[in-house]
Amino acid sequence: xxxxxxxxxxxxKEPFEPIEKDKVRFYVCGPTVYDFxxxxxxxxxxxxxxFRRYLEATGYEVTFVQNFTDIDDKMIRRANETGTTVPELxxxxxxxxFEDADALGxxxxxxxxxxTHEIGEIIKIVxxxxxxxxxxxxxxxxxxxxxxxxxxxxxxxxSIDELVSGxxxxxxxxxxxxxxxxxxxxxKPGEPFWESPWGKGRPGWHIECSAMxxxxxxxxxxxxxxxxxxxxxxxxxxxxxxECASGCQFVKYWLHNAYIMIDKEKxxxxxxxxMTVRDIxxxxxxxVLRYFLLSAHYRSPINFSKEGLDQAQxxxxxxxxxxxxxxxxxxxxNPCEKDDALAExxxxxxxGYRDSMEDDFNTAGALGSIFDLVRxxxxxxxxxxxxxxxxxxxxxxxxxxxxxxFGFFQTEEGSDAEIDAxxxxxxxxxxxxxxxxxxxxxxxxxxxxxxxxxxxxGARWKRQI
RNA sequence: GGCGGCAUAGCCAAGCGGUAAGGCAGAGGACUGCAAAUCCUUCAUCCCCGGUUCGAAUCCGGGUGCCGCCUCCA
Numbered sequence: 141x142x143x144x145x146x147x148x149x150x151x152x153k154e155p156f157e158p159i160e161k162d163k164v165r166f167y168v169c170g171p172t173v174y175d176f177x178x179x180x181x182x183x184x185x186x187x188x189x190x191f192r193r194y195l196e197a198t199g200y201e202v203t204f205v206q207n208f209t210d211i212d213d214k215m216i217r218r219a220n221e222t223g224t225t226v227p228e229l230x231x232x233x234x235x236x237x238f239e240d241a242d243a244l245g246x247x248x249x250x251x252x253x254x255x256t257h258e259i260g261e262i263i264k265i266v267x268x269x270x271x272x273x274x275x276x277x278x279x280x281x282x283x284x285x286x287x288x289x290x291x292x293x294x295x296x297x298x299s300i301d302e303l304v305s306g307x308x309x310x311x312x313x314x315x316x317x318x319x320x321x322x323x324x325x326x327x328k329p330g331e332p333f334w335e336s337p338w339g340k341g342r343p344g345w346h347i348e349c350s351a352m353x354x355x356x357x358x359x360x361x362x363x364x365x366x367x368x369x370x371x372x373x374x375x376x377x378x379x380x381x382x383e384c385a386s387g388c389q390f391v392k393y394w395l396h397n398a399y400i401m402i403d404k405e406k407x408x409x410x411x412x413x414x415m416t417v418r419d420i421x422x423x424x425x426x427x428v429l430r431y432f433l434l435s436a437h438y439r440s441p442i443n444f445s446k447e448g449l450d451q452a453q454x455x456x457x458x459x460x461x462x463x464x465x466x467x468x469x470x471x472x473x474n475p476c477e478k479d480d481a482l483a484e485x486x487x488x489x490x491x492g493y494r495d496s497m498e499d500d501f502n503t504a505g506a507l508g509s510i511f512d513l514v515r516x517x518x519x520x521x522x523x524x525x526x527x528x529x530x531x532x533x534x535x536x537x538x539x540x541x542x543x544x545x546f547g548f549f550q551t552e553e554g555s556d557a558e559i560d561a562x563x564x565x566x567x568x569x570x571x572x573x574x575x576x577x578x579x580x581x582x583x584x585x586x587x588x589x590x591x592x593x594x595x596x597x598g599a600r601w602k603r604q605i
Numbered sequence: 606g607g608c609g610g611c612a613u614a615g616c617c618a619a620g621c622g623g624u625a626a627g628g629c630a631g632a633g634g635a636c637u638g639c640a641a642a643u644c645c646u647u648c649a650u651c652c653c654c655g656g657u658u659c660g661a662a663u664c665c666g667g668g669u670g671c672c673g674c675c676u677c678c679a
Contacts, residue, residue, distance in 0.1 A: 505618095
């Protein structure tokens, strides 16, 4: 069994074979940093981070690049509205991005390039495209000519004619073809600008990703990821620019995630029906959102709802309870004889987990295998007074391996003198049948989000997720 | 008009030809001073109609419903 991924370029599942053996060049479209990101934006960030982790866990050396778009119309507009500058706005929301991303357990990319730091690279590509006859300059703007690239439309499976006839874009006299798009935009008075062969201006959106991907990963990369709303025109345009400039195939595997839906509509900034990750974090542990995003296959839409998050929280609690029960048992139980059922359950869970993940990153299926082992561990802990050490060790190793990819086990075992003292007092109260006092202490701690559990091995506490 | 996706129990969600994973919620029971956690039992024939097949949720055809892209959007 080997990894198979669904490639949007061919619309088929294909065996994953990187261009260079054991190495993966992976690029993901990052945020435009003019605001907090919402949970729809969070989906690709979480997903592609997870794919990267899985690839790394299975032995690939991954170079992972995710950009920041820090100059475009939205940046300029927001900076004007809020009385700040574009660079200040970018700094602020790059920092906010990392705060939320860290909370969601998203690892830092190897490289987080910013468009404004790559202007030289961008100008170089635009010049190349003009030289090769794929682009033309008009009044300080530079446009890409879609008819110069016969394969234009190969990702979205549309011909230029079909795209034109369905287009809702405004006619722009400067363009030779309505589908031509800006590589470079002349700056208007008061806008940020950079000097270029075509005068003062700034890069178009699509060219950024081509430039940054090429600079840090080379002309041809293995995986390019993003939301499916980027298929057209963003990724189609990236292909056109990059392949015309380099003469090589730009990307081997195109992966796109489906949207978050809310009330049967796509969640999006423009519709205004979004919830930011920052909002969610006020009500839920961010790992609950992480679990929620991983509970369905990445190419299926997810319907967002409060109930959905509640369910995710309960499920995540079940996993975490098992993990902490397991650790507690290791510290507090004596060995018992071999438990074949547990040993077999670990083997089966590992196999099932792997089979699911290798089938186009089927995280929902993988969760099924994880829960199967949760049940088996719980059964073992319930049916035995002691502990089958080897089996439990194998289960813990599996959970730890999973966690390096899924990242939602709470691995830290808390210790707190004040809580420990209250817990000790409660034990005494219970021993002397002073249940009024013991329940008081339990309620007191519960109000602080501390949950008490009485086990045959003694009382213990944990934090509410 | 073009391209594409989805429809599986109250809810979420795998499965993609061999007789329905998993989670949440619910019901009954065990354990507990009461809880919590946990365990046991229980809870679906897969939108409709045809077809192919020994056999279909899974393939084909036709419906119905919902959604997305074709403009900034993850």
